[in-house]
Amino acid sequence: MTRIGPDAQEMLDAGVLILFAEPVPPALADVSVVHSPDGAPQREIRVGDVFEVAGRDYPVDEVGEKATENLDELGHVVLYVNSVDQNLLPGAVHVRGEAVPPGVGDRIVLRSA
Numbered sequence: 001m002t003r004i005g006p007d008a009q010e011m012l013d014a015g016v017l018i019l020f021a022e023p024v025p026p027a028l029a030d031v032s033v034v035h036s037p038d039g040a041p042q043r044e045i046r047v048g049d050v051f052e053v054a055g056r057d058y059p060v061d062e063v064g065e066k067a068t069e070n071l072d073e074l075g076h077v078v079l080y081v082n083s084v085d086q087n088l089l090p091g092a093v094h095v096r097g098e099a100v101p102p103g104v105g106d107r108i109v110l111r112s113a
Contacts, residue, residue, distance in 0.1 A: 001054075001106050005030040009101050015083040017053070017099075019108065021075020035108050040072040048113030051079060051095055054106035058095035066090035071110075 002022070007030045011018060020032040045068045051058040058079060070091040071077045078092040081099045088094060102108075 001033055001035050001102055001104055001108065003034045003104060004102065005032045005034070007031045008033050012081070012099050012101055015081045015086070015099065017079040017081060019071075019075070019077050019079065033102055033108075035075060037075045041068055041110060043112075044068045045071070045077075045093060045110065046113060050111045050113070051093070052107070052109040052111060053079075054100065054102035054108075056097055056100050058097040060093055060095055062088055062094035064088050064090040064092045067093050 011031045018028060018032045020028060020034055021037050022034060024032055024034055045060060045063045047060055047063060049060045051060065058081065067077050076091065078089065080086045080092055080094050082096050084094060
């Protein structure tokens with residue numbers, strides 16, 4: 001991760017982790033965790049895959065229909081952490097795990113199931 005918006009922790013406390021690659025739209029900069037992708041996803045994000053953020057695993061329970069496309073084109077995806085009651089938006093993914101704040105320099109990895 002290259003930087004963390006000043007309000008990203010507040011979003012994580014509410015169960016939302018917003019990932020974005022540069023350039024981040026100004027409206028989302030304060031709430032986003034900004035990262036530098038090594039490349040596009042090799043395939044669609046699937047239920048059972050795992051997002052590893054700062055060494056913590058977040059298994060994928062549900063995937064919005066635009067999540068992979070947004071991640072590929074914008075480096076953007078919204079992770080709803082332990083928020084099963086949250087309506088899934090097209091560019092979002094439901095995951096579960098301990099909502100721990102990431103830090104600058106931490107890695108984000110998407111692993112296959």
